[in-house]
Amino acid sequence: MKRFSSLGIITVLILSLVFSLSACSQSSSKSVDTNLSHKELVAKAKKEGKVVSVGMPDSWANWVETWKDIKTNYGINHTDTDMSSAEEIAKFKSDGKNGTADIGDVGVSFGPVAVKENLVLPYKTHYWNSIPSWAKDKDGKWVGEYYGTIAFLTDKKNVKNAPKSWADLMSGKYKVDVFDPTKATESQFGVLAASLANGGSASNIKPGLAYFKKIAQQGRLSSNKIDVSSLEKGEIDVAVLWDFNALGYRDQVDRSRFEVTIPKEASASSCYVSVINKNAPHPYSAMLARDYILSDKGQINLAKGYARPIRSDVKLPAEVKNKLLPASEYKTTTHITDYKDWDKTAAALPQLWQQEVMANAK
Template identity: 55%
Template sequence: MNRRAISLMVVPALLSVLTACGATDSKTAGTTATPAASTTPAAAEDANKTLTLDQITEKAKQEGKVVSVGMPDTWANWKDTWNELSTKYGIQHTDTDMSSAEEIAKFEAEKDKPTADIGDVGMAFTSVAVEKGVVQPYKPSTWDKIPEWAKDKDGNWVVGYQGTIAIMTNTKLVKNPPKSFDDILKGDYKVAIGDVAKASQAQTAILAAAMAFGGDEKNIQPGIDFFEKLSKQKRISLSEVKVANFEKGEVEVALVWDFNALGYKDQLKSNDYDILIPKEASVIGGYATIINKYAPHPNAAKLTREYILSDAGQINLAKGFARPIRDDVKLPDDVASKMIPIDQYKNARPIKDFKAWDTTSKAIPQMWEEKVLVNLN
């Protein structure tokens, strides 16, 4: 999904937040995976151990580095997460931006010589990561405050933030911004959703269209039919959905996560962009952290997840327009005021049948190629 948008600043002290979450020397923060064939000394040392948060923190400091994939500075304000980890713990960071599918493939391909520690994937890809055996579990100290639907029972993945598919329109190019999927069908502009073969955002946009016309996780056909109609009118844009392409006028209308849309608008520093949640229906989805089973810096990865699910980490993500997964976190007024009005979400609903969605999402790329791309040649 070559991805990502947004940035502001996080100020609360991480140590006090993590302490408030209840982690002490006498309590364990989570579970540590057995890194199987990993040749990483740090991973081997921690195999079969259960560590306290203080122990994880100390080991993370010693590792001194965390390498992420698909978590660049400009997506959901990750920049300030990395800044906090550096400031508080001396943990340096590097990232390679890539799609959910590419992240999992990297973990698997590099298991004998791993380079990455942690990734951020769409929920449709969490089961793939578990099935391939490339993740290790870790339950942060805020585990009980995370909704059941948003976490793997064993801690193999945990949703950090949620998003809802929105319509983003360049009003310099489209004078009557669509407010619904039906409006889009009646328009004369091109619509972009990104790389359907690889991106969770693009696949979820198809699900949102399906829901708008009576479909669901088990029945994606109405969504495919919607885009097939647009493709026959030559109204599908294959441009990547990113700030530069909006700025160049290559993207007129896009279906993207609400936090990405708000972030793009913020970066563009322009009021010439309209952002709305589709009237008929939309999908609420989440992005989850996965920790590489073979991570060269496993404790730094765990501390990163710990921070993401802390109060400060959740507020930090919201500063990047991503709605926190923890409902108990109160957002500062200045942060909450930048979100899309809550009444627009009345017809948005979360994915409920994850098993069905897992099966459906795997079938989408071929359906897209056979029913949509074929009409664009």
């Protein structure tokens, strides 16, 4: 699944017209008690008996294990509809008071969009104090869950010397796959990482655009669909994507065939966040799900899916930690913690990518 970028507000408004209003019963956020003890929350969630998510499919970051745990521990059934971040916000918006979705997982830039649109229920998880201040809304309207870092995924059957740096990537003769940055947060951060490696910043993306312009002029820029099938067929040489996706693909296809590398000059990290629908039909189940996701077990489940837990105080079992790249690989990684500059950059990126990169592609 690809998560669409937060350039998003226009896209959200357009997509919101796509979803029809539901006549299902709903619970108004005004009547929801968000200050319950864990025991009280569990009791109310069990009574609801169901949680409906969007954009949290089994295959993404090992959500499957968390949903199984919630079913086993609390008897709460789960269903999901796979959506992009923009579609999730549009779904919340178009449903109105007749909410049909309870909880979603979106790129961090979409959290403020949801707040601005007054679509979310504020809930401070019981693990609130363990979450970094940059990864949560002060009122609990969105809360970070995990984060990813831009990496290279190299098929060593196609590429003899896997690139270790942006300089290596530039000097190669192989195709470089970058999913369309006009649509995907993942790819936008790929451009940001290249920019950081070449003197840019969250407010200055020009070096990253210039970098990919050169690759496009060389006729090496590709936008193949990156999935297990295309990787098995050898259709991807080197892909620029989140480390948790890269590691997952590597292990699903052939661990010995693929190499995952964090570019040594610089990379960029960003988190995904939990949003609860203000008009959730099962608000207490959604709140309990957020609690479980931020619990030690929930964070370990995400790490099993190669995503880095947002809580740094969670101790990962050795077998889980060994699945991830060592911490030493991330020494030059920049966490975006002030999204005001980045949101402005992201809003301008689609047009700039088309004008400065794609217009020069061979």
